[in-house]
Amino acid sequence: MTTTPPGPALVMGAGSIGCWVGGRLQAAGTEVHFVGRPAVLEELRVSGLTLTDLDGRRTHLPPAQLHLHAEVPEPGGTATLRVPPALVLLCVKSGSTAEAAALLSLHLPPGTPVLSLQNGIANPAVASAAAPALDVIPGMVGFNVVHASPGHWHRGTIGELAAQAHPALQAWQPVFAAAGLPLALHADLVPVQWGKLLLNLNNPVNALSGMPLKRQLLDRDQRVVMAALIDEALAALAANGIAPARLTPVPPRLMPRMLRLPTALFRVLARASLRMDERALTSMAEDVARGRATEIDALSGEVVRLARAVGLSAPRNQWMLERLSQPRPGTMSGREMRAALGL
Ligand SMILES: NC(=O)c1ccc[n+]([C@@H]2O[C@H](COP(=O)([O-])OP(=O)(O)OC[C@H]3O[C@@H](n4cnc5c(N)ncnc54)[C@H](OP(=O)(O)O)[C@@H]3O)[C@@H](O)[C@H]2O)c1
Structure with missing residues (x-):
């Protein structure tokens, strides 16, 4: 070729x-x-x-x-x-x-x-x-x-x-x-787009934490928040008959369980996904740090709309949507996020 x-x-x-x-x-x-x-x-x-x-x-x-x-x-x-x-x-x-x-x-x-x-x-x-x-x-x-x-x-x-x-x-x-x-x-790229969106549900968590991606993913409290956002998305996808593509070694339906594992175990099992350097940061974190509009509506907003279309709700994505539509300066710990989301 x-x-x-x-x-x-x-x-x-x-x-x-x-x-x-x-x-x-x-x-x-x-x-x-x-x-x-x-x-x-x-x-x-x-x-x-x-x-x-x-x-x-x-x-x-x-x-x-x-x-x-x-x-x-x-x-x-x-x-x-x-x-x-x-x-x-x-x-x-x-x-x-x-x-x-x-x-x-x-x-x-x-x-x-x-x-x-x-x-x-x-x-x-x-x-x-x-x-x-x-x-x-x-x-x-x-x-x-x-x-x-x-x-x-x-x-x-x-x-x-x-x-x-x-x-x-x-x-x-x-x-x-x-x-x-x-x-x-x-x-058909739609399953791939949704597979990526599930991973991108970490973006609001990362943006609120202000931490580099790798350090943030090794914080179990923050992973619990990400797992809850993915749970809502998986429920909405299933109810709409959409099967998200698998973009990591772990199939989408097992991602929340994996994220909730203790960090020592997560570090071993997610080795491939953690192959990143200390500088990696989501673009949403960069947006928040620079006071720019975020893409939260294209991520959590999409989950909220998909859930609503079949009579479900996605309250934790809704919370992220509201919190990051007009981001305030400052960071939140994983524990604070869990408390805010009732997790
Ligand atoms: N960065 C990543 O690691 C990453 C990874 C995967 C996917 N993505 C996705 O890729 C897309 C781009 O993200 P990014 O991180 O590359 O964004 P970015 O760094 O903000 O780059 C986009 C650039 O385009 C500029 N722009 C917007 N409208 C323009 C126009 N009409 N004419 C000229 N320039 C214009 C923006 O300026 P203003 O800021 O002034 O609008 C900004 O400088 C997003 O959907 C993001 O979610 C990003």
Whole structure:
């Protein structure tokens, strides 16, 4: 299979995922265009793009090699983007999806494939509704990236990319693989999205604790809270006839039991999932620390809506939804969270 990219790629939302995935693709030979906010573009202009990972790999793209745009570029209308992108990577947070998709549709030809590399369930539908002429493809990111320092993003966990099978992605699959980003294609991504959402129910717990992910997962009180959020989601999924995909060695239905184990046992049994470095932090924790809106509605909010659709309730996810819709500064211990949730 050829690893020649079918054309340029455009990253919509140069942040943790956009810079990581776009940077790896560029390092492996794809022409990548980054659309981002002025502050991030300035970092990239000054420092270039540096990517590191938990295995000690380091990639650096100097500023002169980066195609940076403050707005979606008009193909053919700039000196650098001569042809329309063969793939757009939609990498904005859920609250920005509709606006970003609408901006893309103003400048890109109808039918341009747009791969949503976002958490939650609804982002691809939201993007499609805002940009019906674009061909939006659901995707899933199975690893964690943090903004380590100006121009530097660090991938602190293992994990792969997944997407809904789509003809436009077939030619990209070997390109992603050559970039060290294996992309699994699924006939139906919905079970994978829900499998990821179950894991993402740790995000609000992590954000409230303010702790690095690994230390937080080794705190049983916090795992008990995560288990309770997953219990509600599993009940809602079962009642709706949705079987979430297994994305870790432990099947989804056993995850709450595993999380409630004493830490000494959990540490041994969850060894594979704990393969992450001390810097890994959820993007929701970064959002709370920076006073930005969180994606809680796309995670716990989705569970609350799924439960309601079949006459169930999900009070602990509802609590997280309310608590993190307008996050207050400060942290909570696992014990305080348990007390607040009656656990
Ligand atoms: N980070 C992770 O480890 C991780 C892992 C798996 C999945 N995900 C998912 O991936 C998605 C992206 O997350 P992220 O952590 O990469 O977010 P991020 O670091 O906040 O990056 C998104 C960037 O896009 C910018 N942006 C938003 N709208 C824009 C627009 N119209 N034009 C230009 N730039 C725009 C944002 O700016 P503003 O902040 O000003 O809006 C931000 O700088 C989310 O759905 C997240 O849940 C993240």
